[in-house]
Amino acid sequence: MPQLRKNLILSEDLKNWKQLDVTAAGSRLWDVVVVGAGPAGSMAALHLAKRGHETLLLDKDSFPRDKVCGDGLIADSVRCLTRAGLYEEIRSRSLKSDLGTVYSPSRICFDIPGEFLTLKRVHLDALIVRSAVASGASFCQAKVTGVEAQPDSTVTVSLDDGVALLRSRIVFLATGANVQMPSKLGLVTEQGPSGVALRCYVRSPVPLDRLVVSYDRSIAPGYAWIFPLGNGEFNIGCGVSYRKRSGSPVNLREAFRSFLTSFPLAAEILRHAEAISPIRGAMLRCGLSGTRPHGPGNVLVLGESIGATFPFTGEGIGKAMETGEIAAEVAHDALSSGDLSRLGEFPHRIEHELKPKFLGYRIAENWFSRPWLNDFVARRIRSSRFLQELVAGIVNETVDPREVFSLRGMLRSFLS
């Protein structure tokens, strides 16, 4: 077999991220090869390596690498990072806010208390990869072009250099909104993305002590955000769901410009701002649908590739990491029992553990896509302590969103 000549970051060499040449990766049989080192893939690699499995994490980009995102971490991310032993380090590098404020199309606002962290993805993702490597995983920069189940039940992974071929017992595909690889395996049932979002970084002296999300009319039927990052930097962006788009397509850049001038806080920040990045966009795959999570042979698909990003809010880092945790648990069980058919548990666990949470966000997306209903709900939440607590509970995942976004929820808010 041709030898793999790629750059590896070895666990001994974490401090300097020194890139070492490796010749062994192509000639051994890995327990798990993880394709894609975003939050889903790197969290999976971390948990696999901690359990002692021979894990190779691949990404087409060298790390640290940028990723277009709002950089916001909510409760599910905080819990995942805590379980992975990463919370303290990430907390110390993030900006922590205790409040999120949501604006309706008519700018009726309500607050959501909670723990919200912001950290640029260029840092967050590198920290998780670094921790996976520290736990014993190997990281290699390599673009994967094909994955094929073999008759001996191993899986081969081919790389774009055309010569290298890797072999593994199990392969995880965690390539984000890019679903080329699962598509080649016939696992993609909806080719198109569910939405698109864009963001830019600006520096401005305007103080802001909270995360701001707005369902402003200028973006409708989408949403916009202003997230402070600390050091006077802000992540400002907006997104739109294709599912809720009706009539003529939204020109998102135009809508974003309109938001920046018409939303008072955005205009204030921009008035004194210096742009520190261009506007960049990326696709979203939401709603835990569009791709089957278990492929032919021993292939699992995780993270945004299976739509693990919430509709309505576009948050997906926490759920991507959760799919990584679950996949690692399932693979550990399969490898340690010697029964790889147990990988078939993965879709069931996704269905039972994650799907119900997505249903509530889908209902919320439907409600909030109608500006008058969005205004009505915002007004009710603003004036009802009962609803405020429920909304905080939704973000914290202690309350089912259907408790709020239902006729019953609204009626109860009048009584409490």
Ligand SMILES: Cc1cc2nc3c(=O)[nH]c(=O)nc-3n(C[C@H](O)[C@H](O)[C@H](O)COP(=O)(O)OP(=O)(O)OC[C@H]3O[C@@H](n4cnc5c(N)ncnc54)[C@H](O)[C@@H]3O)c2cc1C
């Ligand atoms: C503008 C925007 C704002 C967002 N804001 C937020 C937010 O504030 N909070 C939040 O929680 N979520 C947010 N999201 C969603 C979040 O970015 C995703 O849910 C999350 O990145 C999904 O993680 P992942 O690991 O599945 O995929 P990704 O993070 O996309 O990682 C996939 C990795 O796979 C690699 N890859 C792809 N193809 C190959 C290949 N062939 N070979 C090797 N490697 C490959 C890529 O280089 C990448 O590193 C936002 C998304 C967008 C677009």
